[in-house]
Amino acid sequence: MIVALVKKIVAGNPDSAEADDQFLGSLIDALDEITKADRSAFSAVGYQRLTEFAADLRRLRSRAGGAITDLIAEIERYLNLEVEVLLRDGTRSGRRHIDRFMDEAAKFARNGASLNAFLQWLDIASREEGGLKAGAAEASREAVQILTIHSAKGAEWDVVAVPGLAEGTFPSDHKGDPDNWLTNERHIPFALRGDAGQLPIFTWGGVTSNADAGKAIRTFKDQCNVFKEQEEIRLGYVAMTRAKSHLICTTSWWRDGQKSVIPSSIFEQAHKVATQSGRIITFDGAPEDGARNPVRENPATAQWPVDPIADRREAFNAHISLVNSTAPISVGELIQVSNGEDEIASWARDAQAIINEFEMYKSAVSVVALPPRMATSTLIALYEDPEALALSIRRPMPRASDEFSRRGTAFHLWIEKHFNVATLFDDEDFDQLEPLEADQKLEDLKAAWLSSEWAVRTPHDVEVPFETVIAGVLIRGRIDAVYKDGDRYEVVDWKTGSKKLGKSAAIQLAVYRLAWATLQGIDVEEVSAAFHYVPTSVTDRPADLMTEAELVALLTQFAE
Numbered sequence: 373m374i375v376a377l378v379k380k381i382v383a384g385n386p387d388s389a390e391a392d393d394q395f396l397g398s399l400i401d402a403l404d405e406i407t408k409a410d411r412s413a414f415s416a417v418g419y420q421r422l423t424e425f426a427a428d429l430r431r432l433r434s435r436a437g438g439a440i441t442d443l444i445a446e447i448e449r450y451l452n453l454e455v456e457v458l459l460r461d462g463t464r465s466g467r468r469h470i471d472r473f474m475d476e477a478a479k480f481a482r483n484g485a486s487l488n489a490f491l492q493w494l495d496i497a498s499r500e501e502g503g504l505k506a507g508a509a510e511a512s513r514e515a516v517q518i519l520t521i522h523s524a525k526g527a528e529w530d531v532v533a534v535p536g537l538a539e540g541t542f543p544s545d546h547k548g549d550p551d552n553w554l555t556n557e558r559h560i561p562f563a564l565r566g567d568a569g570q571l572p573i574f575t576w577g578g579v580t581s582n583a584d585a586g587k588a589i590r591t592f593k594d595q596c597n598v599f600k601e602q603e604e605i606r607l608g609y610v611a612m613t614r615a616k617s618h619l620i621c622t623t624s625w626w627r628d629g630q631k632s633v634i635p636s637s638i639f640e641q642a643h644k645v646a647t648q649s650g651r652i653i654t655f656d657g658a659p660e661d662g663a664r665n666p667v668r669e670n671p672a673t674a675q676w677p678v679d680p681i682a683d684r685r686e687a688f689n690a691h692i693s694l695v696n697s698t699a700p701i702s703v704g705e706l707i708q709v710s711n712g713e714d715e716i717a718s719w720a721r722d723a724q725a726i727i728n729e730f731e732m733y734k735s736a737v738s739v740v741a742l743p744p745r746m747a748t749s750t751l752i753a754l755y756e757d758p759e760a761l762a763l764s765i766r767r768p769m770p771r772a773s774d775e776f777s778r779r780g781t782a783f784h785l786w787i788e789k790h791f792n793v794a795t796l797f798d799d800e801d802f803d804q805l806e807p808l809e810a811d812q813k814l815e816d817l818k819a820a821w822l823s824s825e826w827a828v829r830t831p832h833d834v835e836v837p838f839e840t841v842i843a844g845v846l847i848r849g850r851i852d853a854v855y856k857d858g859d860r861y862e863v864v865d866w867k868t869g870s871k872k873l874g875k876s877a878a879i880q881l882a883v884y885r886l887a888w889a890t891l892q893g894i895d896v897e898e899v900s901a902a903f904h905y906v907p908t909s910v911t912d913r914p915a916d917l918m919t920e921a922e923l924v925a926l927l928t929q930f931a932e
Contacts, residue, residue: 539637544604630661859898866906870907
């Protein structure tokens with residue numbers, strides 16, 4: 373957050389010849405001119421906020437020529453960052469990362485470097501080294517802390533849990549690991565290190581042939597791997613000694629769910645000590661040869677959400693059936709037959725109130741405003757069932773994910789790799805309209821697609837993200853593939869199910885077609901669209917795709 377604001381300040385500093393971020397520069401320039409803008413283009417609150425932000429940036433920019441630490445401290449106060457981290461992480465550890473960042477800035481400033489040089493150094497550290505080293509963790513009694521063992525050095529907790537103590541996990545499996553200073557230039561030769569006396573020594577002594585040389589290198593590799601394992605065992609000792617009173621060590625016979633894995637040497641040592649002291653809570657014996665993961669063989673099942681009336685469900689359903697089979701009666705009639713019993717009359721009034729509330733809720737659903745941004749799948753839902761979409765907008769629910777949709781996602785990722793493109797997928801980018809058949813495997817999908825007409829054609833573009841505005845609503849999505857034939861284009865969407873989709877799904881192609889025409893600046897008639905059903909190798913080109921005017925009409929119909 374601090375770095376982002378510093379970059380904005382530098383980008384808007386006319387004295388900074390090194391600032392080359394055009395986006396940030398244009399943003400600062402626009403804010404500098406905000407007082408000259410047409411105020412009618414903004415809301416009153418929005419204009420006030422923009423002018424205040426512009427004034428704040430000008431004030432902060434005036435300090436860009438001073439010490440780096442002073443500027444960072446000023447930004448920290450402006451963002452109220454200390455209050456935020458103290459509320460989130462507590463008074464004892466909330467500031468540790470900010471203080472660590474300030475220490476690095478102070479060390480950098482002592483060398484007389486400029487603010488731009490500091491920002492460039494931060495970018496390199498983020499890109500090449502995964503960022504700056506985080507501030508040291510402090511033990512907290514108010515939270516469960518999850519840390520790496522390296523981060524936990526020097527601290528202690530009453531209770532420490534060390535999970536995953538399986539062979540190959542901790543310590544790691546270094547068998548066949550060729551990484552050492554002979555094979556990887558990022559390692560400093562052991563002879564040049566301060567701890568050289570503790571490290572394996574490589575020597576060409578006695579080498580008289582290429583075979584001897586290879587044997588010497590392999591021997592050194594094995595020595596390095598043994599040393600790596602010993603280092604991890606020492607790291608395990610660090611983890612164990614972080615506990616003041618209680619240490620919990622765990623592992624599992626079924627780490628990856630497929631094959632059983634024996635406990636690691638670290639766990640065995642902990643188990644030995646615990647056995648001698650009588651402190652073992654539970655330890656299941658090793659599975660028999662050929663045994664299968666019991667969780668996979670007999671998975672635990674439960675109903676979600678939990679049925680609130682559980683074993684009373686049968687009686688409840690019987691009462692519902694009785695109500696449904698009874699002739700309707702008005703509140704007035706029920707009160708008349710209550711024979712003066714206030715309790716029955718109150719039931720009638722309560723029932724009428726519930727009915728009225730439900731009717732009001734149904735009418736309220738019809739006036740739910742469409743979101744200003746929506747995915748193509750949301751537009752299809754609007755066409756199919758506006759009331760269901762309104763309920764979803766009013767009360768969003770998590771979308772279920774099953775093995776079929778996950779397999780569809782995996783197929784799209786495979787297509788991406790097949791065309792040697794690198795894109796970032798969002799969940800909304802994958803069409804969830806049609807699940808795969810239960811017997812359709814991923815490898816079958818790959819083989820079916822490779823035997824299709826599309827596999828031998830070279831796409832013009834692949835995985836094209838787009839955002840296009842229709843009737844004032846921003847529609848976003850991703851086109852699976854675009855093919856070009858002369859001056860014409862065809863957008864194609866891969867379907868991992870074989871069931872042919874109806875007109876509602878064709879809206880997807882209509883949007884893709886319109887979006888590609890907009891991106892290319894061409895007439896929409898120069899773009900065709902198709903679904904390719906991978907399992908059956910059938911390509912469907914619907915002839916009744918919606919026009920732009922029809923898409924606009926669909927959106928404006930529910931925009932009121």
